Amino acid sequence: MGLRFADAVQVGLADDDVHSRVRIAEEVNGNLAYSPVSEPMNTRFCREECICEYYRVHEMPAIRDPSQELKNGSVIVVGAGPCGFSLSLVLARAGIHVTLLDKADGVGSQPRAAHIFAPGIQMLRRAGVLGDVRRAGFVPKNWSFRKADGTPIVTIEDFAPSKSPDATTVLPIDTLGKILWCHAQKNDNISVRWGCHVLDVGQDEDSAWVSVRENGGTEKIIKADFVCGCDGATSQVRKSLFGAEFRGKTWNDQMVATNVYYPFDEWGYDDLNTFIDPNDWHIVARLTKDGLWRVSYRQDGSKSLREVLDDHPARFEHLLPGHPKPDNYTILNISPYRLHQRSAEKYRVGRICLAADAAHLCNPWGGLGLTGGFADAIGLSECLIGIHMGRADHSILDKYDEVRRSIYWNFTDPVSTSNFMRVSTSDPETILEKDPVVATLARMHDDSRIRDDFDRHIYGILHDFTQYYSAGKGQASL
Template identity: 50%
Template sequence: MKKVIIVGAGPSGLILGLLLAKAGIEVELLDAGSEIDKQPRAAHYASPAVYELGRAGVLEDVKERGFQPEGFAWRQLDGTLIAGMSHAVLPIEYPTRMVVLPLDRLGEVLYEHIQRQPTAQVKWSHRVVHVGQDEDCAWVEIETPDGVKRSEADYVIGCDGASSTVRRELFGPEYPGETLDAQIVATNVYYDFDSFGYWDSNTIVDPENWYLAARVTTDGLWRFTYGDKPGLSKEEYLARQPQRYEALLPGNPKPGQYKITNISPYKLQQRCAPSFRVGKILLAADAAHLCNPFGGLGLTGGIADIGSLFDSLIGIHKGLADESILDKYSEIRKRIWTEIIDPISRENFRRLHDQDPTKARENDEFFKLCVKGETDEQVAKDIALGLDIVRHDMTQYYTK
C-alpha cells in the first residue's frame, strides 16, 4: 500500500491519518474547511476511544490539556440523586480510563502531531465533489483554490461527517434511518454548577425538563444540552434560551449570571449506511453511522471504527491479510452499530423522559446496576468500562 486519501480532517480522519502515517504510508487528508473546526461539540472519550488515542501517540497530550472525570450522576429535576456511576474506581493511571477534552482542542492536538509526519499532508479548502474507482486505484475529484484537481490512491476513506460526500457518491442522498421526534439545544456555558453539588456529568430525568450538564474544561466551561419544543425555528429556540435556562438550571439564574459561548439547536438522528465498504472506498464514524449523543456512543463508536479500519488496512499493507478483511470490517462495524450502539443510545435517551423520576432508582434496570455498584467495586469497574463492547480487534482475522 502506497497511499491513502482521507476525506475529512476532523478528529476521526486525523486519528486514522496519524496512525497510517506512523506506519510509513503516504496519507493525503482533504477538508473543505479552511482550518480545524473550532466548535467544541462532544468532549467525553470512553475506554475504546482512549485506547486509540494511546495508539496514535497523543493520549498524554490529551490528558494534559483535558481531565479525567470522577463520575456520572442521574438526578431528579430538584437535584435529588437517583443513581451514579464512578470512574474513580479505576486508578488515575489506568490506561483506558475516560478522558475529557472538547473536540476542537482534540483536533488541535492531532493536527500538531500529524504535521510532524513526513508522509502526511493536510490540505485545507479542498472540497471533494466526486469519488470513483477502477481496478487499480480509487480517486477523488477536488475543488481547490487553484481549480478542480484529481487525486488517486490505493483507498479513499470517507471521514467527512453526517453530510458525507463520499457516502452520497456511493449510495445517493438517502441516509437510511430516522430523525427522532425530539429537539435538543446544545450550549456551552460558564456557570457554577459545583456550588450545587453537581458531579462532573449530570443527567436530569424528567418527562418535560430533561437535560445533560457535563464539565468539559477545568476552567469552568460546561456542556449544557436540554430538550425543547419540536418544530420551532432556530431564531425561536435562541429567543427561548433565557427562559429555558431559568426553568432548568439549578439556582434558576437570569441572563448575566452565566456566560454562553456556543448555542446550537439540532435534531437527533439514528442512521446507518447500507455498507461501510464499496471496493476501494470505505466509510467510518459519522459518515457511516449516527446516533443521539446521550451516552457518548457516537463519538466513542466512531473512533472505535477508526481502530478497526486501521488494523484492517495495516494487515493488508504488511501482507498479513487480503482485501476481504475490509468486508469483515464493514460487516462487524455495521453489526456493532445495529446490535449495540443504536439500541443502547435509544435506551439512554428514553431513560431521560419516559419514566417516573421518583421511582427510577427502584425500577430502571441500569440504575439498579449502578446502585449495586455503590457497594460492589467490581460491578462499578464493569460499568465504568462498559463501552469496551464497541471495540473489536480485527487482527484476529489476519491470515498470516
C-alpha cells in the same frame, strides 16, 4: 527506536476476543522483539512510542498476490474530525502516505462530544497523542443521575475509572482537534488540505479517487489506493456511493448544546450530571479545569434556529440552578442539532470505506457516537495496515464492513436508544424501582461484580481485526 520497558494493561475487550493473543515488546540486544504471551484479549499493549513498531519488526508471512497490496502506500481520508485525524496519524505512523481533506478552513469550534471513553483513549494512544490529550484534559470523578430540580437519584463514583490506563478523559473536541493537527504537521507522511470540498468519488481496479473543488474554485482529481470517508453526518463520500439513502430515523426532539461559564460547583454538581425528565431532560458536564461547562438540553424539534436562539435565555433560567438571567453566565458556543439513529447500507464499496458519522449516527446519550467513530478508526486502521504490510488482502475490508455494521445494529443503536428513552420518558420519582439499569447502578458501590461489568461494557464496541491477518488469529496485535 528501542524500548526500555513495555507494559501489558488490562482493558477488558469483548468476550469473543478472549482467545486472541498479544505481543509484549522488549529490548533484546538493542532490538525490538515480540514474543507470544498467554493472555486474553483484554490485555493490550499501551506504549505510545511503539504503536507502529510491531509492523516494522515482526516477521510474518506476507500474502502472495502483489495486486492486493497498497501499490503506492497511499490513502485519502476525507474529514478532519477526531476520527479522521486519528486514523490519518495511525496510518502515517505505519508508513502509509495520507492525504487528509476537509472542506473547512481549519479545526472547528462548535460544541460536540467531549468525553473520550476507553476505545477513544486506545485510538489516541495508537496515534501517539495521548500524552498531550491527558495533559490538556482531565479525568472526571463522579456521575450523577438527577431529577429536574437537581435532586440526586443515583451517583456513580469514579466512573472513569481513574486507575485504568484507558480512563475516560474530558477534552473539548476543538482542543483535541488542535492537538491532532499539531501532530499531523510534524509527520511527513500526512498532507492536510483545508478548504477542499469533495464533489464525488470513484475507483477502478487499481486505485480510488476523489473529485474536489478547492476554496479558490479549482477542481481536481486526487488519487490513492483507498479512500476513507470520515466526513460526518452529511458525508459527500456516502452520498456519492448511496445517494440520499441513510437508513434509520430522526427523533422528534432536538438537542441544544452550549459551552458556558457558570458556577455549578456552588450548587453541588458532579463532573457529569444527567437530568431525567420527559420535558426537561438535559445534561450538565464539566468541560475544562478553568470552569467551562457543557449544558445540553431538550428543545422542541419543530422550532427553527431563530426560535431556538430566542427561547434559549428562558430555557437556561428554567433549567439551571439559581434560575440565572443572561448576565449571570457567559456562553461561548451554542449549537442546536437533530438526533438520529441511522446507518449506511455498506461501510465498504471496493476501495472506498466509511467510518464514524459518515457511516452511522446515534443520539448522544452514552457517548456512543464519538466512541463508535474511534472504534471504526481502530478497525479500519488495522485493516489498511494489514493490507499495506502484505499480511491481509482486500477481503479484510469485507470483514470491516460486516463486523462494524453488526456492532452498530446490535450494540450502538440499541444501547444509545435505551439510554435516550431512559432520560426522556422515565418518571424520575419511580425510576429506581422501575428501571433495572438504574437500580443496578445504585447497587454498584457495594458490589464489585456490577462495577466490573460497568467498566467492561464499553469494550463491546471494539473488534480485533488483526485476527484476520495471514499469520492467523491474533498474530499482529498492536
